[in-house]
Amino acid sequence: MTKETPINRLTVLLAVLAAVAVVVTGLLGGAVPAHAATAAPKPVTVSLTFDDGDADQVQAAQVMQQNGLVGTFYIITGYLGAPGYMQQSDLAALAAAGNEIGGHSVTHPDMSALSQTEAQRQACQSRATLSSWGYQVRSFAYPFAESTSKTRDAVQACGYTNARGLGDVRTTRDCAGCVTAETLPPRRPMLTRAPSQVEADWTLADLQQQVTQAKTDKGGWVQLTFHHISDDPTLDPTTSPALFTQFAQWLAAYSADPANVTTVKTVGDAVGAPVQPVVQSPVPGPAPAGVNGVQNPSFQTTSATSPSGQKCWQYGGYGSNTAAFSTVTPGRIGTTSKAVSVTVSGYGDGDAKWLPSFDLGDCAPTVVPGHTYAMREWYKADTATQFTVYLRDSVTGSWHYWTSSPWYAAAPSWTQAAWTTDQIPAGFDGISFGLNLFTNGTLTTDDVALYDTVGAPAIATPTTTNTATPRSRTAAALTRIAPVVDALTVRSRAVLGQLDTSGTAGEIPR
Numbered sequence: 001m002t003k004e005t006p007i008n009r010l011t012v013l014l015a016v017l018a019a020v021a022v023v024v025t026g027l028l029g030g031a032v033p034a035h036a037a038t039a040a041p042k043p044v045t046v047s048l049t050f051d052d053g054d055a056d057q058v059q060a061a062q063v064m065q066q067n068g069l070v071g072t073f074y075i076i077t078g079y080l081g082a083p084g085y086m087q088q089s090d091l092a093a094l095a096a097a098g099n100e101i102g103g104h105s106v107t108h109p110d111m112s113a114l115s116q117t118e119a120q121r122q123a124c125q126s127r128a129t130l131s132s133w134g135y136q137v138r139s140f141a142y143p144f145a146e147s148t149s150k151t152r153d154a155v156q157a158c159g160y161t162n163a164r165g166l167g168d169v170r171t172t173r174d175c176a177g178c179v180t181a182e183t184l185p186p187r188r189p190m191l192t193r194a195p196s197q198v199e200a201d202w203t204l205a206d207l208q209q210q211v212t213q214a215k216t217d218k219g220g221w222v223q224l225t226f227h228h229i230s231d232d233p234t235l236d237p238t239t240s241p242a243l244f245t246q247f248a249q250w251l252a253a254y255s256a257d258p259a260n261v262t263t264v265k266t267v268g269d270a271v272g273a274p275v276q277p278v279v280q281s282p283v284p285g286p287a288p289a290g291v292n293g294v295q296n297p298s299f300q301t302t303s304a305t306s307p308s309g310q311k312c313w314q315y316g317g318y319g320s321n322t323a324a325f326s327t328v329t330p331g332r333i334g335t336t337s338k339a340v341s342v343t344v345s346g347y348g349d350g351d352a353k354w355l356p357s358f359d360l361g362d363c364a365p366t367v368v369p370g371h372t373y374a375m376r377e378w379y380k381a382d383t384a385t386q387f388t389v390y391l392r393d394s395v396t397g398s399w400h401y402w403t404s405s406p407w408y409a410a411a412p413s414w415t416q417a418a419w420t421t422d423q424i425p426a427g428f429d430g431i432s433f434g435l436n437l438f439t440n441g442t443l444t445t446d447d448v449a450l451y452d453t454v455g456a457p458a459i460a461t462p463t464t465t466n467t468a469t470p471r472s473r474t475a476a477a478l479t480r481i482a483p484v485v486d487a488l489t490v491r492s493r494a495v496l497g498q499l500d501t502s503g504t505a506g507e508i509p510r
């Protein structure tokens with residue numbers, strides 16, 4: 001029975017009067033009963049979180065262990081083992097010390113800009129990979145703290161029980177009108193409120209304030225977000241190891257004092273939801289025989305959410321050189337069509353090229369191990385060029401340099417480069433490739449195609465003009481992609497994609 005009756009109303013009134021009496025007693029200086037509202041303790045839960053799996057966070061974990069603290073480490077599974085990032089063995093040590101391993105996507109895209117299917121691949125594959133290594137994965141952090149309702153649904157559908165935003169809790173620097181802490185349980189588990197990330201200029205007092213302001217206000221849950229733990233100022237944002245140690249020592253002492261009713265917990269333990277089953281997220285099937293597998297092959301579709309401006313294309317390149325990327329008109333056919341161009345200057349080493357986006361299936365063509373593929377691309381160039389080819393690991397979703405084609409001579413008018421790959425090695429399910437520049441010059445490309453060689457359309461005039469034989473690498477020797485660290489911070493989202501995403505030396509015939 002839920003309808004309120006006069007008897008019930010009287011009962012409520014009596015209860016209110018009793019409560020007032022207790023409060024008045026307290027105000028008058030009598031002994032304060034443990035259940036008095038004014039004296040109720042305001043418990044605070046603190047979670048120390050670390051984004052991206054940077055290798056320098058290992059020392060933070062050691063400091064935490066020395067002080068009896070645990071935290072949550074959000075891992076970009078596709079970058080694990082790359083230079084500057086943790087190894088798989090680091091995760092094992094973190095977990096053994098009581099830390100939580102959380103997900104931070106496979107390749108750190110702005111997930112709010114992805115289709116829901118692709119966002120779900122980013123979330124599910126990161127969780128499936130971490131789970132396959134034995135971790136109980138409950139917590140997720142959105143790359144760049146960006147999400148939409150579709151993103152949040154996708155992350156939840158993968159079995160994550162909570163996901164962190166940033167910038168919704170008051171700090172000494174921003175969000176003056178915001179709450180001082182998240183509630184427990186959080187109002188919206190798939191978009192938990194947290195202060196802005198800890199910046200390089202935060203002081204010990206700033207860090208302490210996040211804890212004590214919650215304590216003196218309403219209590220609740222404080223998630224602190226660290227990135228690099230290093231004295232290297234070029235790593236942004238970073239916290240010095242000395243400051244982190246000071247804060248860890250303070251927090252350990254503070255939480256050890258029962259009067260402060262403060263507990264340090266991993267995010268998963270703070271939220272407390274049980275571990276969900278692993279959810280898989282398959283890649284799309286390969287293009288049918290005779291169908292071009294390249295998305296947006298003629299650069300006719302722009303995209304406001306693609307950092308390159310071209311839907312399903314990214315800038316690639318590595319090494320010492322300056323590359324300028326652009327979309328040009330006209331393209332190869334017609335007067336209003338488009339093509340893309342790259343100009344390299346100041347060449348020292350490395351290369352530059354346009355590539356189908358290193359993603360998990362919406363853009364990069366799906367390939368089948370054991371099959372060979374015909375790649376074709378029209379180009380104009382004032383110097384030599386070659387195909388550079390990358391493959392996606394079908395288990396982890398990470399991208400690896402595979403091989404390069406022989407090179408193609410400079411061509412003042414539109415010329416088609418065509419090359420057939422070796423058999424795709426076992427363990428890889430996606431491909432990305434493009435003609436590159438490996439010296440100073442300008443290269444313009446258009447009408448890119450990839451066919452399974454079985455059923456591929458014939459070429460009227462094959463134009464392979466080179467002689468050198470490329471070396472391809474065996475699956476075991478495929479080199480891991482080295483992403484640029486600066487691309488991984490919240491603030492540098494605007495330049496993501498203009499930085500090196502391929503990072504591994506190609507085989508340039510000399």
Ligand SMILES: [Zn+2]
Pocket residue numbers: 051052104108143144488489
């Ligand atoms: Zn991140």
